Amino acid sequence: MIVFQTIAVAFGMFSALPLPQPAWTPRNMRYALCAFPLVGLVCGLCWWGWTALAEFLAMPDLLRGVGLCLVPVLVTGGIHLDGYADTCDALASCAPQKRKQEILADPHCGAFAVIRLCVYFVWMLALCTVVETGGNTPFCVGLAFVLERSLSGYAIAVFPLAKDSGLAHSFATAADRRRVKNILLLLICASAGGMAALGDIGGIAMALAALAALVWYWRVAKKQFGGVSGDLAGWFLQVAELWQLTALVVAQLLLRALGTG
Numbered sequence: 680m681i682v683f684q685t686i687a688v689a690f691g692m693f694s695a696l697p698l699p700q701p702a703w704t705p706r707n708m709r710y711a712l713c714a715f716p717l718v719g720l721v722c723g724l725c726w727w728g729w730t731a732l733a734e735f736l737a738m739p740d741l742l743r744g745v746g747l748c749l750v751p752v753l754v755t756g757g758i759h760l761d762g763y764a765d766t767c768d769a770l771a772s773c774a775p776q777k778r779k780q781e782i783l784a785d786p787h788c789g790a791f792a793v794i795r796l797c798v799y800f801v802w803m804l805a806l807c808t809v810v811e812t813g814g815n816t817p818f819c820v821g822l823a824f825v826l827e828r829s830l831s832g833y834a835i836a837v838f839p840l841a842k843d844s845g846l847a848h849s850f851a852t853a854a855d856r857r858r859v860k861n862i863l864l865l866l867i868c869a870s871a872g873g874m875a876a877l878g879d880i881g882g883i884a885m886a887l888a889a890l891a892a893l894v895w896y897w898r899v900a901k902k903q904f905g906g907v908s909g910d911l912a913g914w915f916l917q918v919a920e921l922w923q924l925t926a927l928v929v930a931q932l933l934l935r936a937l938g939t940g
Contacts, residue, residue, distance in 0.1 A: 684706075686714045686717060690714075692846070693715055693755060694718045695754065695756030695757075695758075696754070710854070710855065711850060712832035712835060712854055713863060713866075715832045716826075716828040716863075716866055718754070719828040722751045722754045722821070723820060727817035730817050731817075740809070743807075743812075745804065748803050759917055762917075763795070763914045764788055765785070766910050768785075768788070776903065779904055783908065783911075802925075807924070809928060810924065810927060810928050816927070818877050819877045820885075822871075823885050826923075827889055827915075828916065829863050830889060830890075830893050830915075831912050832859070832863050833860060833863040833867060835907060836851060838906065838907045839906040841904045841905050841907060841911070847909040871889070880930050882927075884927060884929070888922040888923045888926035889922070891922065892915060892923075893919070896919075
């Protein structure tokens with residue numbers, strides 16, 4: 680029973696799926712970060728389902744790309760995009776660290792957030808339109824959704840927090856950190872290894888892109904905000920998603936060029 684409650688807590692917080700919402704307790708939040716990657720698994724299954732439907736109906740590339748671009752947004756309800764927008768506003772302010780933290784807490788959406796979101800979706804749509812989805816690519820992308828969430832949960836459990844309040848603090852303090860870190864580390868290795876095995880050069884490029892995004896996340900969080908937070912975790916997830924798909928498309932283009940050269 681506690682396992683299902685733990686999964687429900689993770690899905691209730693990080694997805695828009697209509698699941699029963701149990702009250703948060705120390706027991707069902709202890710391993711909620713470990714259940715977070717399951718949301719990525721659902722994103723991957725939906726991504727695969729849309730590619731299969733697009734192939735069956737012979738959809739135009741643009742229509743297929745729009746669906747692939749929107750799948751993670753519809754599954755998560757855009758919760759991570761909210762953190763991405765707030766973080767972009769704070770980073771673009773070039774303000775002192777304390778002021779950046781205040782901007783993160785501001786519920787209003789600034790001009791830089793709108794601009795960065797527009798740029799994000801234009802680039803993501805372009806990637807989803809041109810990516811080759813044959814072979815093992817949908818499964819590799821599904822594992823990428825799992826990997827980025829495993830890395831995000833691991834960062835919450837390991838990295839210093841920017842403040843003693845908020846969602847990140849709630850999940851971090853409630854977690855059995857030692858076991859959560861070990862479980863998520865296993866998931867990171869398993870998903871990255873699966874991507875490398877299924878996707879060859881493209882899968883390896885995606886896994887490396889996710890790790891690079893994690894390093895960048897830590898550097899930005901430490902230097903600009905004094906630690907990680909819920910908004911920064913959302914920003915990281917969107918950056919990792921974009922970088923991984925970019926790495927996959929670049930790998931596919933290079934392999935195509937070398938194959939025809």
